[in-house]
Amino acid sequence: MLYLPPPIGRLADYNPPPYSEEIQVVFPREHVMILAFNRPKALNAMTPTMADDIKRILDWFDEEPSLWVAIITGQGRVFCAGADLVAWNQRANAGVAESPETLINDVNGFGSISRRSSSPKPIIAAVNGGAYGGGVEIILNCDIVIASEDAVFALPEVKRGVVAIQGGMPRLVRIAGHQLASEMLLLGRTVSAQEAFSRFGFVNKVVPKNQVLATALEFAREINQNSPDSVQSTKRALILANQKTTLEDAVAAHVLSKESRRAQGGENIKEGLTAFVERRKPKWTNPAKL
Structure with missing residues (x-):
């Protein structure tokens, strides 16, 4: 077992x-x-x-x-x-x-x-x-x-x-x-x-x-260890890559997706960039519900 x-x-x-x-x-x-x-x-x-x-x-x-x-x-x-x-x-x-x-x-x-x-x-x-x-x-x-x-x-x-x-x-x-x-x-x-x-x-x-x-x-x-917002937006891109016929369709659908909008406007992108500037590990928070 x-x-x-x-x-x-x-x-x-x-x-x-x-x-x-x-x-x-x-x-x-x-x-x-x-x-x-x-x-x-x-x-x-x-x-x-x-x-x-x-x-x-x-x-x-x-x-x-x-x-x-x-x-x-x-x-x-x-x-x-x-x-x-x-x-x-x-x-x-x-x-x-x-x-x-x-x-x-x-x-x-x-x-x-x-x-x-x-x-x-x-x-x-x-x-x-x-x-x-x-x-x-x-x-x-x-x-x-x-x-x-x-x-x-x-x-x-x-x-x-x-x-x-x-x-x-x-x-x-x-x-x-x-x-x-x-x-x-x-x-x-x-x-x-x-x-x-x-x-x-x-x-x-x-x-x-x-x-x-x-x-x-x-x-x-x-x-x-990575931003959950970024990971979930990336997973959505992987799914769309299999669903859409052309590269441009996949890119557009990803940019407009709920996950991408959340990643771009959420707290974790701010934390990731601030941590990079301050040379420390980022402290990620749970993503907001979609």
Whole structure:
């Protein structure tokens, strides 16, 4: 099992919305939240309850000014095995199928993460063990991915007669290119953590299994040394770069975004410039609510 660090000091006083035992939520460092999938016996396969819990927590995280970075991880030997195919088979046999309109309108995607673009806050995936199907789609929409040396990744939907339709395919093509993406998507083949890092390019760092969470926390610490206003405006720019057709459209949308306006007119830009002149470390404050 993955032993999550305990909350420290006043961070234990956070009051997130209620959630089931299918996820765990802790606040191990100032401004950092860890959300762990907690169905290890089922390889963290996604259920409707689990997806609802994740949405509720991430929606709250987005609105909580004192939380700046989220880390997503999984209990047990698999990060996330994708959808619960047993439940999917039961729905299929009962003639229940998701309509195209339902999929399109699910703006947050698989597990409320794979297409989530509303939040400007960084999300780090700490991948201990395997990630399959929707689990990979979740990872592809995270900003930074730390993987254990024994981690593997697969989009095996074609082997089961289903399709990776929740945002993973276009992101993988943009990251890896058409031919490499085809290896995973058309063959349904599994790739190692080292391949995901060196060939496919969607893993930032590969570390020993017992260092995955510590490394993710170190990345979060480095992010939080920077102005949260600037970080969140930059995250919005990264999202817009994937959404807009041209460079000029992306630049214009970013300049006019709520996050950019806040960064330009907030207290942290003043603090950052003053600290530079005074040759000291800046003391950042929580961003104003948008």
